[in-house]
Amino acid sequence: MNTRTVSEILDISLKTLRLYEQYGIIKVNRDSNNYRNYSEEDIKRLRQVKLLRELGIPLKNIKGIFEKSFEDNKVIRELTIQLKAVDNRLSELESIRNTLVQSVNDALFTSEDNSNIYFENISKCLDQNLENRRKWVDRWNFDSWSKSYDTSVKKNINDDLRLFEGYDYVLESIVEKVEESNGRKILDMGCGTCNIYEKLGKNVEFTGVDQSIEMILVAKRKYGDISLRLGSFLDKPFLENQYDIIVSTYAFHHLNDLEKETAVNYMLKYLKPNGKILIGDLMFESQEERLKKKDGFLSDGRVDLWEIIEDEYYTNIDKLKSYSELLGCSFNYKHLVNFTWLIEIIKP
């Protein structure tokens, strides 16, 4: 097929087609008279390039995707980067929108012309967005931790606080609870590399969800055929009333108090009636216990260790209990090891 026909069929300009060739994204064969002759394969590739461009992926990265198509999960990685960029932009626009709504409503309350104040508000909002954009990274670096994660948790590497001590015991305690309840359809939130999967019997239907694409890719390499999803505790549920049990180990403490409440609400939506949330994670039984532990670290001169704890959001169990009971759920908990507790929230 010649260049003009391809341009018309795909609605890609002649200039752009030439650019793709210059970039090495496609390599078109030429006839004996030196005219370009696009093959079916070329057309297929051009359709894919067009789609990726519409998603906003730069040409340089598209070239990378096609260099060894689908090898080493390049496509998944590129799309994930783009997805994060879109999510980030959406939240920026949402905050600009909220600021504008607030400013309009404030202006309705006053007869004076306060345009300066409103422009200042918008400007502050834009500065804040810029600041957030700079900080916008996987804060705890799960993507870069993914390759060494299994070794580090199993061998307690770089773990002065012994946070992962008894890692297998914690996962097995959750599995025991799953077996007690005869749960078949299981969702693992913040699944990481899915270590709990191999401890669950083969007759469960398992889905792992994590916000880190690299963690998920490690899980995919390990267990090929399991169901995995990129997603967050804070995403609206992709299914409702479908799961018997939600398990979550060492992930919940990355959510602040408000996010934890949102996450509990969403997890309850995933569950069938009487379904259970089982969380094995770092927690304090109460605010008093938290303060006692803090005093202990400070009087031992280990501010550094307390700062590691403060960098995350260990659950206050009594707070989560009150919140869950407010939603009509039953709530049980028990201590497992060091900072790790197991809690069970049962949907009414």
Ligand SMILES: C[S@@+](CC[C@H](N)C(=O)[O-])C[C@H]1O[C@@H](n2cnc3c(N)ncnc32)[C@H](O)[C@@H]1O
């Ligand atoms: C310490 S790892 C635990 C992984 C696994 N559950 C385990 O027990 O080995 C914490 C995991 O939580 C995930 N995570 C953190 N915040 C999350 C969120 N808001 N939504 C989904 N996953 C999250 C991270 O990406 C990471 O894979």
